[in-house]
Amino acid sequence: MEQDQHWTSIIKPKSSPFQLNLKEIWEYRDLLVLFVRRDIVATYKQTLLGPLWLIIQPILTSVVYVLVFSGLASIPVDNSDPFLFYLCGTTAWIFFSDCLTKTSSTFVGNASIFGKVYFPRMVVPLSIVLSALFKLGIQLVILFIVMVSMYFFKPAAQIHPNKYIILLPVLVLIMGGLGLGFGIFISSVTTKYRDFTYLVGFGVQLLMFATPVIYPLSEAKKKGVEWLVSINPMSSVIETFRYGLLGNGTYNSTHLIYSFVFMVVFLLASIVIFNKVEKNFMDTV
Amino acid sequence: MSEVAIRVENLSKFYRLGYVGASTISDDLQRFWQMNVLGKPDPFLDLAQANARDTKGSDYVWALRDVNFDVQKGEVLGIIGKNGAGKSTLLKILAKVTGPTTGAIKINGRIASLLEVGTGFHPELTGRENIFLNGAVLGMRKAEIKAKFDEIVDFSGVERYIDTPVKRYSSGMYVRLAFAVAAHLEPDILIVDEVLAVGDAEFQKKCIGKIQNVSRNEGRTVLFVSHNMTSIADLCTKCLFMKQGQVLSYDTTSKIVGQYLQDNLNLLNEYNDLVSVPRDNKTYMQRARLLSMEMVQDNYFWKDTPEFQFTVEIIDKNITELEFGFAINGANGSRIFTYESEQAYPCHQGQRLAFRLKLTEPTLVPSRYYLSLGIRSHVNTLDAIENFLSFTILDTDKNGKHFGFTQGPEISGYVDSAVDVTEMHTK
Numbered sequence: 001m002e003q004d005q006h007w008t009s010i011i012k013p014k015s016s017p018f019q020l021n022l023k024e025i026w027e028y029r030d031l032l033v034l035f036v037r038r039d040i041v042a043t044y045k046q047t048l049l050g051p052l053w054l055i056i057q058p059i060l061t062s063v064v065y066v067l068v069f070s071g072l073a074s075i076p077v078d079n080s081d082p083f084l085f086y087l088c089g090t091t092a093w094i095f096f097s098d099c100l101t102k103t104s105s106t107f108v109g110n111a112s113i114f115g116k117v118y119f120p121r122m123v124v125p126l127s128i129v130l131s132a133l134f135k136l137g138i139q140l141v142i143l144f145i146v147m148v149s150m151y152f153f154k155p156a157a158q159i160h161p162n163k164y165i166i167l168l169p170v171l172v173l174i175m176g177g178l179g180l181g182f183g184i185f186i187s188s189v190t191t192k193y194r195d196f197t198y199l200v201g202f203g204v205q206l207l208m209f210a211t212p213v214i215y216p217l218s219e220a221k222k223k224g225v226e227w228l229v230s231i232n233p234m235s236s237v238i239e240t241f242r243y244g245l246l247g248n249g250t251y252n253s254t255h256l257i258y259s260f261v262f263m264v265v266f267l268l269a270s271i272v273i274f275n276k277v278e279k280n281f282m283d284t285v
Numbered sequence: 286m287s288e289v290a291i292r293v294e295n296l297s298k299f300y301r302l303g304y305v306g307a308s309t310i311s312d313d314l315q316r317f318w319q320m321n322v323l324g325k326p327d328p329f330l331d332l333a334q335a336n337a338r339d340t341k342g343s344d345y346v347w348a349l350r351d352v353n354f355d356v357q358k359g360e361v362l363g364i365i366g367k368n369g370a371g372k373s374t375l376l377k378i379l380a381k382v383t384g385p386t387t388g389a390i391k392i393n394g395r396i397a398s399l400l401e402v403g404t405g406f407h408p409e410l411t412g413r414e415n416i417f418l419n420g421a422v423l424g425m426r427k428a429e430i431k432a433k434f435d436e437i438v439d440f441s442g443v444e445r446y447i448d449t450p451v452k453r454y455s456s457g458m459y460v461r462l463a464f465a466v467a468a469h470l471e472p473d474i475l476i477v478d479e480v481l482a483v484g485d486a487e488f489q490k491k492c493i494g495k496i497q498n499v500s501r502n503e504g505r506t507v508l509f510v511s512h513n514m515t516s517i518a519d520l521c522t523k524c525l526f527m528k529q530g531q532v533l534s535y536d537t538t539s540k541i542v543g544q545y546l547q548d549n550l551n552l553l554n555e556y557n558d559l560v561s562v563p564r565d566n567k568t569y570m571q572r573a574r575l576l577s578m579e580m581v582q583d584n585y586f587w588k589d590t591p592e593f594q595f596t597v598e599i600i601d602k603n604i605t606e607l608e609f610g611f612a613i614n615g616a617n618g619s620r621i622f623t624y625e626s627e628q629a630y631p632c633h634q635g636q637r638l639a640f641r642l643k644l645t646e647p648t649l650v651p652s653r654y655y656l657s658l659g660i661r662s663h664v665n666t667l668d669a670i671e672n673f674l675s676f677t678i679l680d681t682d683k684n685g686k687h688f689g690f691t692q693g694p695e696i697s698g699y700v701d702s703a704v705d706v707t708e709m710h711t712k
Contacts, residue, residue, distance in 0.1 A: 006393065007391040007392060007393050008392055008393050008394055008395065008396075009391075009392045009396075010389055010390070010391050010392070011378060011379070011381060011384070011385065011389060011390040011391075011392070012385070012389045013384055013385050013386060013387055013388070013389075028424075030421050030426055030427040031421035031422060033427075034417055034418050034421045034427075035418075037414075038407055038410060038414070038418055041409075041410065041414070042407050042409040042410060045409040045410075045450070046409070112404075113404055113405050113422065114382065115377075115382055115400075116380075116382065116398075116400045116401040116404045117380065117382070117398055117400065117401075117404045117405070117423060117424075118380055118381035118382055118398065119422060119424065279383070279384040280383055280384050281383075282377070282382055282383040283300060283383055
């Protein structure tokens, strides 16, 4: 049979690392949606409080922060109400940290599925980011409810939302992108060397201390460690997030652009690595 | 000429054996240096050897080496071979689970792989939710699953539990549901790996029927890996025989199955030298001895009633009549059936006698059986050999005809049946 017939697909040893396969991911959009649904539905099955945990997590975390950092350690939070200050930071940080830690186990955690059936591997981390986004949406609503009630019932809290609030989608994009970027990068390198798995657990915790989540950027400035905090691309995101919502802190467009560019470059690089790894990871995982 | 659905060209896959981890970092660096800096091919490819499980050698092996074949559209191709022959590696590459080292596979049509049933099932989700999830994992669109939902539930036969989390299912129900989803995939090419070894007999029949239906009536191409020769023989039009990562032969199913059995199972249909088989008792073989035993069927792989023939030599002049005993044993050594000759056959010194035994009814259940044979004169056992020949019944048809093969002595099997023996005295 000499004439070359039409082939639907060709499996070859190597493919271009810059291929994003967006078309393929689009073809699997139903799977993406079902994965998101699975993540959300399955997480709270057989729990009494169910999705209430989504609310309890940031509230309880903030209460503890108020007691520890504000109460015991007396870290100043500028002029805002400590609870609201921490709630803002925590809500944003939980989203980033969820994206990062959960996507970081993409390959190792799904090896049993990946070893048996093919679908664009990127569907898994994307679904994780989307379910984290869903969770963030609910937690943002809680945040707004707390803000509005404080605005009316506790005028001393000094809540001054301003025009930077429109940057919110950009901030979410940067956080999601960074979380995804770090996550899939770690997930790709852990297929062969598991060392990074151990880093993720406490690394995210440590990173939080290098991010103005429990302290305002102004405090870091006072102590002369601003440079350290500024090179962290998450810093300006959290700071802007709080500034837009509470009117507390600073806004620095250079820093924010830095974060954005960092996110884009790092995410693209991670996708290249991810694509390279996904092809043969079953042999090394 | 019909259309080619899959064309595999010079496909090779190379693996590093042993622990993959920190110890590989130096290899990784070396490989990176050679390939990316010096632009040379992978330095470790040269070290790789053919994949023979039982011999030691280099840490690098070819799980697949220069595999070439075409699969025509609408064909059911069986892939057989021993463990480690490269069947699963081939399927994994076809399923895009892992990539080849060199070579290419060209595919014409939508492909779906079924290397396992229930991939992606989440224990906390209900049967209904899992049908959708599993369907999507296997590449179905949501609308497609919705359209076939009732059919899937019906096929699985677990309708009552459809809104119960699958972690509460019995393992059988779980598998049924999982297979039901898989069975309703409608790809142009379906890749199946031994998933039929699940569920009860009734369900297995249903599954085989489904696959047959898919290929014969809907013109789909199926690639099927199995160790079960009965299902291979039932389903496949052609077969690929793999050994040590290479394609040994590619031909019609009956030829390949015969070749496979001969190659792997120490097939024997005759024992010409029973004299050299060790006996349990020193007094045996002194006055008369068993010389040979053979299957009357001249093919290793027969589809008929098993018929045996054995020869005896009389040594002692005092032996003037001979009786024989014949037994079929199960794996655990238990006698399942014995037969004693109905009469004593007259004989004399130096004579060679041949006896023929035919297992007529009742039908033997599919299993492996061992034969024992003994001869005696009056009350003295002259010679006996235990479990020296075995045969395996793969299947039986309605007329009680057996379908199986004969093997040399080893391994296992069990049975529960009785046999009627007709004897024939010659010479």
